[in-house]
Structures are given as C-alpha cells and as structure tokens.
Amino acid sequence: MYPRTTDMEEMRRRCRPITWAFYSYWDSKRLRPDGTRRQMPSRADIDPTEMVPWLPHIQLIDVFHNPRRLVYRLVGETDVSFRGYNPTGRTVEEGMIGRSAEETLRNYELVIDQHLPVYDWAEYVSRSGYLRSQEGLLLPLSDDDKTVNMVLTFAQVDTQA
Numbered sequence: 811m812y813p814r815t816t817d818m819e820e821m822r823r824r825c826r827p828i829t830w831a832f833y834s835y836w837d838s839k840r841l842r843p844d845g846t847r848r849q850m851p852s853r854a855d856i857d858p859t860e861m862v863p864w865l866p867h868i869q870l871i872d873v874f875h876n877p878r879r880l881v882y883r884l885v886g887e888t889d890v891s892f893r894g895y896n897p898t899g900r901t902v903e904e905g906m907i908g909r910s911a912e913e914t915l916r917n918y919e920l921v922i923d924q925h926l927p928v929y930d931w932a933e934y935v936s937r938s939g940y941l942r943s944q945e946g947l948l949l950p951l952s953d954d955d956k957t958v959n960m961v962l963t964f965a966q967v968d969t970q971a
Contacts (some may be wrong), residue, residue: 812913814930816920821929821947829947832864832964833927836949849925850950853960864964871902871961873922880918880961892944892967907944921948922958944968 815821822830839851858865866887871880880902889907890896897905906914917928931945944967951960 812916812930813932814913814917814920814928816924816926816928818927818929821927824931825929825945825947826966828863828867829929829945829964829966832867833947833949835861835864836927836962848955850952850955850958852953852955853951854953856951856962867964867966869963869965871918871963873959873961875957878922883960886965888965888967892965917946917948918961921950921961925950925952925958 815824818833821833825833836851836856839855840848842848853870861868867889868884868886869882869889870884872883873880882897882900882902882905885896885898893905893907902914902918903911917930920926920928927950928948929945930948933944944965946963946965949962949964950958951962952958
C-alpha cells in the first residue's frame with residue numbers, strides 16, 4: 811500500500827512539526843475577510859515573505875488542463891539537492907520523485923480533482939546512494955476556488971546513517 815493520507819489528523823500524528831506548521835499556514839489562507847472558509851487559497855494569498863523558514867522545501871507546480879500537464883514552476887533547494895538537478899520547466903512526469911509514476915501522479919490527481927491536501931511519507935535512495943527519509947505535503951491553489959491551477963508542495967528529506 812502506498813504511504814499516503816488525505817486525513818489531516820493522521821498527518822498531524824505522523825508529520826514533523828515544520829510540516830504541520832506549513833499546513834497550518836496554508837489552511838489559514840483559506841479564510842476570507844468575512845470569516846468564511848474557502849476550499850483552497852489562491853497563489854495571490856501565499857506571501858513568500860511569510861514563508862522564509864519553508865522556502866527551501868517548497869515547489870510550485872502549474873496545472874494546465876485539456877490536456878492536463880503539470881509543470882514545475884519553482885523548485886526549492888531541498889528537492890534540487892535530492893534530485894541532483896533542478897527540474898524547473900519540466901513536467902512532473904519528467905522530474906518526479908516517487909516509488910512509481912502512477913502513485914506520484916495519483917497524489918496530484920487527489921489534489922487537483924478532489925481539492926484535497928495529500929500527505930505522503932517514504933524512504934528513497936538518492937542519486938548519491940544515501941538512504942533518505944522523506945515526507946511530502948501537496949496542497950491545492952485556485953484562483954476561483956473551483957479549479958486547481960497550481961499545486962504547492964512541501965517536502966522534508968533527511969539523510970539516514
């Protein structure tokens with residue numbers, strides 16, 4: 811079974827405090843000025859100056875529809891280091907990290923089609939040959955609160971001895 815959940819209480823029990831803090835930041839951006847909650851914030855709601863501790867760990871992926879294409883717009887230092895190259899401008903299929911393309915793309919499908927946050931965790935061997943423990947969080951962004959036009963991700967990667 812692929813290690814993923816859309817249950818944010820399960821994520822809270824499993825994840826590192828920095829990952830929960832990032833989710834809480836995204837969640838806070840769903841509030842409208844009148845106090846009602848949207849399903850997802852827009853890219854304009856996300857302020858990089860408020861995200862300084864998380865910037866090395868984030869990615870922004872543009873979502874194009876008809877046909878669907880997922881393209882890396884911004885990739886933080888954590889993911890660039892783990893991959894050994896910067897996939898900015900490439901599709902997710904070309905630059906993805908995961909056990910399989912099918913499971914990685916399933917994470918994006920849940921975020922885009924169901925507007926759900928997705929948390930996953932796993933161990934990988936990096937290109938340098940070191941075993942790494944990874945946890946990732948994929949979050950939807952939408953300009954109209956109906957169609958996901960970007961996915962914001964956060965990843966923590968640790969080297970294991």
